[in-house]
Each structure stands twice: as structure tokens, then as C-alpha cells.
Amino acid sequence: MTDRATFTPRRAVLTLGVTQTIGYACSTYLPATLAKPMAADVGMSTSGVFLAFSAALLLQAVTGPRIGKLVDHRGGRLPLTAASLLFAAGLVGLAIAQTPAVLIAAWFVIGFGMSAGLYDIAFAGLVGWFGADARRSITGVTLIAGFASTIGWPLTAWLEHQVGWRGACLAWAALNLLIALPLHLSLPRAPAPKPEPAADAVPVSDAAVPGDLSKMILMATAFAVLAAIGSAMSAHLPPLLGALGVSPAAAVGAAALVGPAQVAARLAEFALVRRIHPLVSGRVAVSLFPIGAVLLIALGGVAAAPFTILYGAGNGLFTIVRGALPLALFGSRNYGRRLGVLNVPARLLQALSPFVFALMIDRSANLALAVMAAGSVLAFGALMLLRRPADGT
Template sequence: MGEPEASPAITPRRAVWTLGVTQLVGYGCTSYLPATLAAAQGKTLGVSTAFIFGAFSGALLISGLLGPVTGRAVDRHGARRPLAAGSIVLALALVGMALSQNTFQLVAAWLVLGVGMSLALYDIAFAGLVGWFGLDARESITGVTLIAGFASTIAWPLTAWLEATFGWREAALVWAAANLLIALPLHLTLPRQAPQPAAARRKADEEPETPQPGVALQMVLLAVALAVMAGIGSIMGAHLPPLLIGIGASATAAVVAGMLVGPAQVAARLAEFALVRRIHPLVSARVAVGLFPIGAGLLLALGPLAAAPFAILYGAGNGLFTIVRGTLPLVLFGTKNYGGRLGALNVPARLVGALAPLLFALGLARSEPRALGVLIAACLLALGCLFALRKPAP
């Protein structure tokens, strides 16, 4: 038997455009689906909107728990198969969602969607980029998030229009078709495995990873920061307009402020893309985390006058941190076992992201300033963890 056929070469530009488009589809049919379809699904099947969000939380939990397994699969075999399988699983989940006739079937569809999320979203795409380009993948990771950052801009209005015009079942079917007709063919154009010599892959598999001093502590510190920011992102996605209204902003002002989040995310990612070779990801991480408490402090001090600045600062920080969660583990721990390590780091983040909106809602019912104060304290904890991390020696 001869050596396996070499993987076709892939350029960073083609990888960025391919994965940017597929991530846009992937996030459009997962993270941005409940906000537009939950109420209609609940009304059809006779359950509350909170019940549907609970099913989505279950999907997030499954995605997080499967993360280390799928990440290790990418480390060994490359990203092509998991990403392609993820597109198929997402399509099956969305078809199952459209055909659901009772709550059991609908919940099952949401949970299958969680399996697809573990295969088709950022963690696997980032691991694939690292497998192809090694330490040079940072710029490609930034490029992918820049394109995928338009997911909310496209998905929210498109899904809302589909639901209003045709119905929520038809909207789910359209997204299923997008996975099969757009994302899957693009994923199948990717290399079968990382373009690394077979002998080198065997050697990497046979050599046990040598634990470096302080790595475990660095992993814990980074995992805490990732979990805090995942929780804040999840909370703001679900509660930003009600939070601003509770502070005293009008409904119109709250909606306008919410519309500023997307452009702020893209602007921050553009800045990161322009400066990617000049700024260490640890510096970017500290800036990203520090923007939220500044905005929240302005909101507490100035009330509704600070609604727009708060939304802009939150959006910029969230957009920047999306890049950091892929690039910081790369520069801190290197390329070896990157996919498995990234999956393990994000398990707490997925758990916190799934539970945080409910816990925040309970605090919001008591007092908006108190709830914001808790988030500020959490950010300061994350910031402390990031300042405790140290840049690796050259």
C-alpha cells in the first residue's frame, strides 16, 4: 500500500472566503434562529417562547460537550469531514424541525441541531485553518469572522421575512436547503486533511504531549475569560432591548441601539484585520473584555443617554473577542492538539452561554442596575485572568 494521496493545496484567501460563507450560513440557521422563530413555534405547538429557548439551550449544551471530541477529530483527520457532516446534520435537524407535530419532536430537532453546531461552526473552522496554515492562521481566522460577522445582518431580517410571508416551517426548510446547496458543496471543496506529510502526522500522534510548566493554570485562566464573555454575549443577544428599556430608554431608542451592535462588531474586526501582525492577541483580548464594563458604567451613570455608546462598546468588544477565542489559544499553546484544546476550553463557555440568559432574566426582574453590576464584576474577573496570562517566550 502506498502513502495516502496528498491533500490539494488551499490558499489562505480561498479558505477565508469558503469558510466565511459557510460560517455565515451556519450561524444564520443556529444562533440567530430562536429570536425570530421561537414565538411562532411556541404558538403552533402550544408552549411558551421560554420553552423553545430552553430547547435551544439544550442544543448549546450538547454542542459544548461534543466540542473536545470533534476538535480532536480535526487534529487527526482535518476539518473537511466534520464540516461537511455538520452541514448535513444541520439540514436534517432543520427538516425535522419543519416536520415537527409535537413538542417532543421539536425538542429532538433542536438537540440534533446542537450536534450539527459542534461540527459546523467556528471551533472546527478555526482548527481547520490552524491545520492548514499553522501559526500563520491568525490572519485567516480574523478574515473568516469578518465575513461571518454579517450573519445577524442577513439572517435576522431574512428569517423574519420568511416566517411572516410563508411560515416558520418553510423558513426552517429554506435554511436546510442553504446548508445542502451552499455550505455542503463549499465544505467538500476543502482539502481532505491538513496538508502535512503523513510521516509527520504519525510522529505527532505517537509523541505524547509534554506538559509545560503552568499550562494547566493558563488553561483555567483562559477558560474563565472565555466563559464570562460567552455568557455576556448570550445575555445581550437575548436581553439587550429589555435591558435598555429598563434603564429608561424608549422602545425605539432600544431598537436603534441594538442595530448598532452589528456594525460595531464588523468595525472592530476590520481594525483587528488591519493590525493583525502588530498587536498580540492577548492585548486584543484585554481590550475586548475592557470595553463592556466601560459601556456598562456609562449606562449606569448616564442612563438612556448612553444607550447607543453602550451598544457600540459591547458590539466592538464582542466582535473582537470572537477572533481572540480562536487566535489566543493558538499563540499561547501552539498548533499541536489545537482542535481538542479549543474544544475543551469552550466547554465552560458553552455551559455558561446556555444558562446565563435565564439567570440574568431573574436578576433583571429585580433590578437592572444590579444585574449590570454583576456583569461588570464578571468582566473584571475575566480581565484579571487575562492580565494573569503571560505572552509565551519567542
């Protein structure tokens, strides 16, 4: 365990960047590659596997505020460490599943791991350690973890080809135990003493500040839409491109561009972090998906690469916004619990969207894209209605 006094932002970024990459690759990005062989092997439909995955995601909505409050008081080490163990246990459960019931139960274990170990908890941990200065660290973690899809999809596909889907699950379980778990155990046990609010932050107390509710509703709306899109794309991007006539190899290749696009957008944000408000970043982020969707609908498979690049850049930016915007508008006090509450609608839609999107793709890939693009327009409107406290823009 690292002493809090020697725990630097750089070390935090490197540690959590690696563990978040493993966490997302072995959970959120797993079904896109392994759902079909899983379903065939245990005797259930592919949509049934996605339904189990959606139910696992739903646990984040139920547990998010409580785990966020725990991080506010006790730091991020405990839930993040527990997540590594839960991921490993759930992945082993998938690997040994012979019936749908066991497979579903294993996904629920992974769901508890996602609740305790993905971005929201990592962000809350960073705010606990570094206070109002955590935005740069949040961006840094997402820079590294932006490669989760680039690593996860091809590596899982390669493992499935080499050792089968069960062997792929066991390999990811081993990575959690051998890499993520020791790294999480090296984190400080407790957060730093509560810092003074930043000079430009809106004061926040346990009581609601006038205007907080409307800000929370607008922010939660944007968060929910982007979470639904991100969840659907994470689970279905290669199959979506395939439904539009892209070959399997080209679909995986185009999907692999998401990671570099996310990282490129985050590098730009990192360079401008002290010059640009996260609200501006959010507005830019949500505008990119509908542009890419229109291109893909109009041009078909030839626009696969531009679409994935635009989606990746927007998703990469918005991941930072999810952590930085509440910090900028409300300050660091009660950050973990506030982020958990803000993301309850997001987690509900995130849980439903892979299953619903699968049904829409079966009917019409263009319809699925159009619905997601319309949601992005709604999110853009919500962010346009939000105002920065300093200058009202």
C-alpha cells in the same frame, strides 16, 4: 473537493466566512426572533424554548474536545460538512414540530450541528491547513461572519413576517443545503503535514508543560465569561433593549449595529495582526462590555446604540482571541483538542446563560446587565494575570 496544494488562505477565508455566517444566523441568532412564535404555536412557554436552546448548546461542551481531536487528525471538512446536514435537518424539524417534544428534539439536532460546524471547528480546520500562520485566516473568517447578526436578525424577522416562523426555518434549511453544504464539500479532505513550531511559540507536547495548567485555567475563565455574555446577547439583545423602553423597531435597528461594530474591530485587529499580541486584543475586548453596560444602566434606552456598538466591538475582537491566543501561547500541535478542552467551561455557561438571562430580564434588565458587567471585570483580571512567554508582560 479542493486539492490541498491549491487551497489558499484567501479561498479558506471566503469559504468559511460564508458558511459561518449562515451557521450562526440559523442557530445562535434564531431564538431572539422566533422563540415567542415558536412557543405560542406548539404550546410551551418562551422560557421553555430558551431552555431547549440551552440544552442544545450544552452538547458543545460534551462533544467539543472529541471533535477537536478529530479535526487535528483528519481535518475540518468532515465535521463542517456534517454540520450543514445537521442544521438543515434540525431546522426542518423545527418547521414541522407540532408538539414541545418534537421542537426540543429538533433543537438537539441543531445542537449537534453547532458542535460540529461553528467557530471552534472552523478555527481548528484553519490551523490544520495553515499551521502557526492561521491567525490571519482566523481574523479573515470572523470579518465576514461578523455580519451574521446583521443579516440574521433582520432577515429572520422579515421571513417570519412574510411566511411565518416555520417558513423562516425552512428558508434557513435551504440555505444550508444549497450554499453551505457545497462550500464545505469543496474543502480539502485532510490537513497539511504537521508544520514545525513557530520560532516564538512555546513548545507543546502531549505531556503538560510547566505553567500550562495555570494558563489554561486563566484562559478558560475568560473564555467562559465572554461566551456566557455572547450567548445571552445573541439570544436576548433585542428583547433586552425592549425591556429598557426601546421600541421594537429601534431595538432591532440598534441590535443590527452589532455586526458592523464586530467587523470594524476585526478590521482594526486584521491591520495590526503582526504588531499586536492576541493577549492585548483580549484585554481590550473584555473592557468594552462593562463600559457599555454602565452607559445603558445610567442613561437607559438612549444609550442603546453606544451599548450595542461597544458590545459588538468587544465580542468581535474576542472571537479572534478565542482562536489566536491558544495558538500564540501553546503552538499549533493538538490545537483542536486543546481548544475543545479550553472551551468546556465556556460551553457550559454558554448553554445556561440564555435561560438564566431570560429569568434575570424578567426580574430586572439592569440587574442582568450588572451581573454580565461584573463577569467582564473577572475576565479582565484573568487576562491580566496571563503573561506573554517572550517578554513576560
